[in-house]
Amino acid sequence: MSGTSEAVTQATRLSEIGFPEFTTKLISDVFDALVSSNIRQTEAFIELLQQTSKSLTAFINDTKDDISGEMILDFLAKALPAPVDDQDKVTAVENNGGTATLTEDQANQLNDALALPSEAGVANDNKVASSGDNNYDSILDAVALRISANKYDLLKEMVKQGILRLVIENGDIETRLTFTTYGSSFSRETQNKYNRKAFSARARAKTGSALSPWVKASASTKYSNVTVSTTSKTDQDRSGSRVNIFGGVKINFRTDYLPLDQ
Template identity: 30%
Template sequence: MPNRPPAPPPLIGYSEHLPARALADPAPAAAEPAQNAKPPATETLAARTGALVNEIDFPGFVSQLVNGTFDAVVDAAIRQMESYASLVSAVAKTVDQFTEENITPNQARDWLAQRYPGEVGIALPTAEQPSPQLAPRAEGLSPAWLADYGLAGEELSTELLEQRVLPKVRLAVGAERQQLLAAMVTLGMNRIAVRDGSITAKVMFRATAQDTAKVGYAAGSDPAQQSSGWGQRGSTTYSGGNTMVSTLAVNAQNETNLRADLFGEVKLNFVSETLPLDKLADAAKAALVQRNLPGMQSLNAPALPPAAPQAPAAPAAP
């Protein structure tokens, strides 16, 4: 028998090589990108702006601005009144009390050494003597200023300076300072008050959204067909098919810009006014203050040398 050419192998359909799941349900693969897609910026702009407004808390900002300004003004007024009341209380005390609370022995020593540097010096503390002491510059001195303290003719010594001169000097320095404060108190309190003012608060929101989408479409011949046709495994007598390839490019962008600006401004105009002593203290306290004025100081407090001429005593108030 003549030899026959072998029969060509049977053509196998393309669907036999695909998985059954892919043929049955191709929809989920196309649905996944739709689930992960972000919503447009123009749709989420209102929600993001509302969240920003809640985060800013503009009413709380205004409340803190007003309360802080009010508290600062009230605190300043309270401190002024407390300082003046403390000053009046110190001046209304006796000379002995004022000196004991405000003049230290070391301050009186410094004052005496600076007033008479040629006769009086200060001995620094040592292991035997832990506190400084007044000491004469030389032995056998009897300066004339001792007469101002009732010690005329006595010889200057450490015991005389520490035990008899120092207490009188300390009392005289305290009386001088109390007189100065009493003169200041009788002038009244120079109070700083708010005449008028304004508080401004505002918030500005800026929100912009932009969505941009670009789609590119291209179609052309399959480059794989030009090298070898799809019917290569079959008969070569059939003409090859013409396959076209389409390309789709999508570029989607969304952009959202949010901005919030808070502004707070406080303007206060101050005015100075004087409150007299009789409006801040009662008659008894005012009488105690006037008792310590220069020229009306008690005679128990010695005057500092050189003694200033005293003014005549004012007539007692009815």
């Protein structure tokens, strides 16, 4: 099959590319992504409102068990750091067999950091530290309550300021199909023939003693035949096939704030 015939054959397969299906799926996928994004944002808003609609006591009870040990350690390191001369510790609250020993100043400093408002419904407003020996686990539990209250205050502040919402203002969906055919075949024939024949004979004879020694006879024959035959043939046929499908989505984004405490 020549290159041209092959190119034509490939061109007839354009329908197998499925470009309409490609474009349809691109549009539907973009639409689904936009809808899903909006749903996720709405769900996040709803969850935020649900959490902040709880009382402080209910919110603390629902979230205190989710506070990690790393968060508690970070809180203690900031509220009551270790002495400067003790580089091996990050906080002065050290577990010694379930007991944490604090000085009066350390206990007062820690209680100020742990204090919760009365509406939290926590005994002694969460001030559990005292001078001398303290129950180490009780301090950790109090820290978890304080961190939960901090999260509640943060969510409340977010509601006051409004939530950052991602909005699609306008967008372009572009699809493009480039289909070209190209094939290549090459044939070349070269024939060279060269023939050369040559014959040469030379004879020399003497007449004998009856003649003068200066009388001589000679014969010379030469034959030459040269044949040259050259044939050169070049057939060249070029074509081909190449398919390039391009799909792109252009979307411009705009953000605004959605007030929630109305």
